Structure formats: C-alpha cells, structure tokens
Amino acid sequence: MNILSPSILAADFAHLAEAADMVAHGGARWLHLDVMDGSFVPNITLGAPVIKSLRRATDLTLDVHLMIDRPERYLDDFMAAGADIITFHVESTSAGDEIIRRIHAAGKRVGITLKPATPVEALLPYLPMVDMALVMTVEPGFGGQSFMPEQLEKARFLASYKERGGHAYDIEVDGGVNMRNVRQCLAAGVNVIVAGSSVYKGDALKNASEFMKVLGE
C-alpha cells in the first residue's frame, strides 16, 4: 500500500488548513511537517504550536520530520501537539534508543532518517525497532531542491534488509520527488512518497490526485 505525504513546507503558511484539505480531497492520507531549528539545518520553519492547530483542522495522519538538534528535548511537545509519526535524524542525537522508547510508550509511530552524506549502515541498530526509515534525496533544510537519484541505493538496501530480517518498517523518500522520478522511487522499494513543491506549486488537489494515480498503479 503506497502512501502520499504532501509536505506543507511548500504551501502558503497563511492558509495551512486549506492546504491540508486540498491534498485530502486529492486522495492523500498523510501530511508531512518539516520542523527545522536553524541549528541542525540552516533554516527555521515551524514548531509544535503549528502542529497543534493543524491537528484540530485535519484528520490526515501527521508525519512530523524533525530536523533539530537533540530532539529528545522537545518530544513531549510534539507528541502532545498531535503528531502521529515522529521521524528524527540519526546525526542529531545520541539518545536514539530513548527517543524510540518514549514515542512508542506514547502509542505513536517513530521513524529514523539520515542526511545524504551519512552511510545507511548508521541506521542498522535502529531498524528492528522503528516503524519507518526515511531516505533523504536532498540535503535537509529547504524545499524545491533537485532530487539525488544515487540516494535511492539506500532505499534498495533498506528494502532488502527488511525482507531478509522480517522487519515491518515503511520506507519513505523525501526531497525533490516529482511525477518524473516517483516511479523510480517506488521501484527502489519506497512506499511513502513526500512531495512538497511538486504538489503545492500549482493546483494541489490536481497534483495530489495525479500522484495518487501513480501510487495506485
């Protein structure tokens, strides 16, 4: 079952509830929320208060991507705000085990991710415990960058590791995904597609429904 998780980073921040509604009407069931702190990545976006407001405005599964240093400091805020899935960077913390334990104890799903320069082996200790592994196909920090196809090698590795180990994690891809490379992502074993610019630049409802057609093929 393939999932579309539109990234509202590319939407109009004055109209986030409408941005959620448009992609829901286009068939998306998840919404990707990029949290950046200006330290782990050189950009500042949104935090728990925005997620809390969106939680009241939509039934979409809130897929929260934390690009912040030492995310263990803010986990309770994001969980209380209504995040359904919280993904953190392996490079951002030395408390990975604790983070996974706390998110699961709250009855939520946890994902792990890595920057393009980090080898996929860095995820190995966590793969038996997580619900999702996210492959970044751009340098985290900004929407609208070009897709890095060589990063899909990590998705292929994660898919075969999952098969061999009998694991159950979803494999998500994030960064520069569009209608021209989405099939390549699916073929690499990805089942959750994040798309920001390619959904929100233009008619978001129409763009989301076009992605959904490919995801259902």
Ligand code: DX5
């Ligand atoms: C980048 C973010 C992405 C970004 C994707 O750091 O993690 O989720 O919003 O946007 P596009 O699809 O425009 O690359």
Ligand code: ZN
């Ligand atoms: Zn993201």
